[in-house]
Amino acid sequence: MKTFSQRIFLIALFAAILLWFFTTPCLADQVTITGEVNESYQIVASGLIYEVAENELGNDLVTNYISQTVRVTGTIEEKDAVKIITVTSFKVVTE
Numbered sequence: 786m787k788t789f790s791q792r793i794f795l796i797a798l799f800a801a802i803l804l805w806f807f808t809t810p811c812l813a814d815q816v817t818i819t820g821e822v823n824e825s826y827q828i829v830a831s832g833l834i835y836e837v838a839e840n841e842l843g844n845d846l847v848t849n850y851i852s853q854t855v856r857v858t859g860t861i862e863e864k865d866a867v868k869i870i871t872v873t874s875f876k877v878v879t880e
Contacts, residue, residue: 817858819878822850828857838871846875854878
């Protein structure tokens with residue numbers, strides 16, 4: 786009976802970890818930044834440099850809009866003092 790209880794506990798723990806792992810990104814706030822795409826595949830906005838996370842929109846942005854000013858919406862996370870934006874939408878800004 787003890788091993789059955791341990792097994793149930795481990796399954797519940799694993800399920801809780803999976804739930805936390807998959808819902809945390811959904812809880813991140815959407816932000817909008819306006820900046821210029823540089824040749825290093827980054828966005829420079831208000832003196833801050835944002836790395837662009839690899840996804841379909843992000844890859845399109847950094848390969849096809851170099852040296853253009855863009856308004857980008859997405860979620861930002863910081864790893865080792867590096868800001869990374871996961872692009873959910875963007876628009877070229879004409880001034």
